[in-house]
Amino acid sequence: MAVTEPDVPLLRVEDHVPGLRYEDLLECVHCGICLSVCPTFDLLDAEADSPRGRLYYMRALAEGRIELAPNIVRHLDSCLGCRACETACPSAVHYGEMLAQVRNHIEANYSRAPRRRLARRLLLNLLTRPHLLALALAPTRLPAIRGLVRRMARALFGDCAPDVPDGARLWPASLPQVTPAQGERRARVGFLAGCVMPVLFPRVNEATVRVLAANGCEVVVPRGQGCCGALAVHQGYLEDARAQARRLIRAFEGLGLDAVVTNSAGCGSGIKEYPHLFPTDDPWRPRAEALAARTQDVSEFLAALGPRPPGQAIPLRVTYHDACHLAHGQGVRAQPRELLRLIPGLELVECPQSDWCCGSAGVYNFLEPDLARQLQQRKVENILTVRPAVVVTGNPGCHAWISAGMTGHQGAPRVRHTMELLAEAYGARNSGE
Ligand code: SF4
Ligand code: SF4
Incomplete structure (x- = not known):
């Protein structure tokens, strides 16, 4: 039949x-x-x-x-x-x-409640536009209206008003377009300045450039990079992410770079996964693959290059928090630890559950504050068990969220980026320190 x-x-x-x-x-x-x-x-x-x-x-x-x-x-x-x-x-x-x-x-x-929809869009726009972020944070410096700003933030995001880290700028800090290598030039690298870093953690960007230069790298910071799009991917706005990816790809093309280096786990993971944003027949796909193949976290890049030994001792007890998008997203765990162990006098101790999420997770702490706070508290307790003077991490979200979680704890450690400690060990202090 x-x-x-x-x-x-x-x-x-x-x-x-x-x-x-x-x-x-x-x-x-x-x-x-x-x-x-x-x-x-x-x-x-x-x-x-x-x-x-x-x-x-x-x-x-x-x-x-x-x-x-x-x-x-x-x-x-x-x-x-x-x-x-x-x-x-x-x-x-x-x-x-x-x-x-x-x-x-x-x-x-899906039709979200208008307040949720607005909160998601507002966060994405604020955190991916450094000038807008700087403007939005400016009122938090004025005591007279700080309360009003916090109440508005609570109305939108619940009980999770953001804290502004020390050293944040009123205007995004820019880096030199080209920083020469110190000593013999070993590589020419492009540096992703990011969109949150120039406002909230400019000292981390400065430190990263100094460490790269101290290791014989000429550092190029192309203008007009914009946001890498990782936050948009995380939130489910793939069209926004594609537009941001195209802009970033264009900015780093044709510069004769040996590598493109990031100091933010989320950005590095996002760029390495650019090919997922474009179908195989899309003309942007090979360009996305080329940038992804050249992109490395700064710790990964330096460990492979062979770091020059730093001379300055930092006699501190330090623990390391694995940012999710470095440990799980990129498989980078050993390299930051290797770099920290190079610093004379530094004692590196492991804390329990170092690779458990701290609850920051992009903008998760704004959108899901209850769960985020529970994870933050767990992270803080785990860190405090090993009594470090400093917690080191490689992602701005973790940096800010763990710092906020330490507030009120007696003898709480400072949070710093791997590059900040290394810059100090190379004898290069940031302008703001
Ligand atoms: S671990 Fe097992 S259950 Fe979990 S995603 Fe993998 S296959 Fe599925
Ligand atoms: S929260 Fe759970 S399901 Fe979601 S990415 Fe993390 S481990 Fe996977």
């Missing part, structure tokens, strides 16, 4: 969530190994708030078996995007990539 084709076209499951590849979803074998490393599963003790549970939802959405109901979106929103599950997964599930696609689907098709 002849078999006839059905009249109705076969359902292509991936059409329900464009961009989400169905074969990627099938890689999850539901073993549950990832559950024990997932911070939200640990806090909420619910399968729906675990990687496996969220992957079930993603698959059900892709197959058209469920719709974007508030409870489904809630469980997907509560994910930190920390990607500890990827590190643990024996099937190499591309969780982060799928989360970005499903979040893009949510933002395009």
